[in-house]
Amino acid sequence: MRVLAIAAFLCASLPAVTVLGQHTLDIVENNGLSENRIDLVIMGDGYTSGEQQDFGADALNAVDHLFGKRPSKQYREFFNIVTISTTSNESGADHPSTSEYADTFYDCAYDCAGLEHLICCDYSTILSVAGAEYPAHDVVLLLVNDQQYGGSGGPVAIASTSPISNDIPFHEFGHTFAGLGDEYDNPYPGFVCEDIYPNVSFTSNRDDLKWNHWVNEDTPLPTPESAAVDNQEPVGAYEGACYQTVGLFRPVHECVMRSLNNDFCAVCTEQMVLSYYGFVEPVDTYSPAQDSHEGVHGDSIDFSVEAVEPTPNTLTYTWDLDGELLSWSDSANLEFFFECVDQGEHQLTVTVSDLTNLVMVDPENLMTMSVSWTITRTDDGPVEDCDDPDAGGDAFINGGLNPGKSGCGCYTIQTRGTLLSSLLALILT
C-alpha cells in the first residue's frame, strides 16, 4: 500500500544559530521495503537556514517532474523517495568565470572543466552524508539552489533549480540507471565512444542494430532526418550520436538523451524499465511462506502473492499445477482443494509477468518471477470429480463465489479459450 507523506520542512524548528552540517531526513514517499525498491535521495546545496522551505518545494517540484513522464511515471511504485536537507552558510553556488563565490556545504560550482553549465560538487561529502543519513540509498539527486541553467551526471545527478534544468535528472538517470549513452553529436574532444551503449550503434545494418525489434520493415536504414514524422517516430538508425556526427547512429530524431524537453525514446524507455527490474523483483512477498504443505480430503489452502504493480497495472498472474496451466487471470490469489488431486506430491506455481508494451525484449527475463509450493495429499481417499462444466470458466476466473459450486467445489477452468478437463482443484478467490 502506497503511503504518501509529504515531507515536513520545519524551518521554524531550526535553531536560531544553525549548526553547519546538520541534516534533516524526511520521507516523501514510502512504497515498500528498501531491499525491493529503488531508494531515491534528493539533497540540496546552497540553501541557507532561511531557505529550507524552498528546498522542500524544489524537491517536490523535482519529484513531480521526475515522475511526470514515461517510464518513471508508470513505475513510481518501484521507488522510495526521501529528502535530506542541509543548511549552507550562503545561498547559490560558485561561478568562477564571473568571480562569484558562495560558501555552501557541498561546494557546488559552475564552469566545471571550463563548461559554463557544468556543475561539479564535493561528491565524497554528498555520498557520505547520504550514506550516513539513509544507508539504503540507491541513487542521489542533488539540487543546486541557483537559477542559472546547469547540472551534471556521474556519481550524483546534479541539477540547478532553473526551470529549464528540470529535465536534467531525466537525462542523467538515463546514464545512471540504464547505462544509456548521449545521443547528441556535439564534439567532446578526447572522448572515444565505446560500443557499450544500448542506444548508440556503430552500424545501421538492420540485422546488427541493437534495437532492431523496434524498427519497422519499411523504415529506411540509415534513416534520414527527413523520414522522421516527429521527434520519436519512426524508430530507425539516425546518424549522429555519442559526440560524433558520422558513423554512429541513434534510434530516433530527438530523445531526452539527445536534447532536453523530450521524452525517452522507445529504445531508451525499454532500457530504463529493464533497469528498474534490476533493482526490483516483481514479487514482494508470498503466502504461505513455507515451501511445503500437506493435507487431506476436505482441506484447502489459500495461496497468494503480493507484487509490485506498475500504474496502470500491466502485471499478469498465471497459475499452474504440475506444469499444467490452470488459469489465465489477473488474480494474485488462489484456493487449493486437496480432494481434487490424487495422493502424492504436487507442484503449484504462480508466475507474475509484466507485459507492459514499453518493453518488447527482456533478454534476462527480469520482468517475470515464479513462486512454487510443494503440496502433498497424504490420504488415499477418493479424488473428487472437479470437472463441473456448468460452473463455467468465467465465474472461476473472475473470482468470488461461484453459484454452480458443488461437490468438492472444484471447477473446470477455461483458459485462453481452451476448456481444460484435467483435474481442476483450484478456485480463484
Ligand SMILES: [Zn+2]
Ligand atoms: Zn533514446
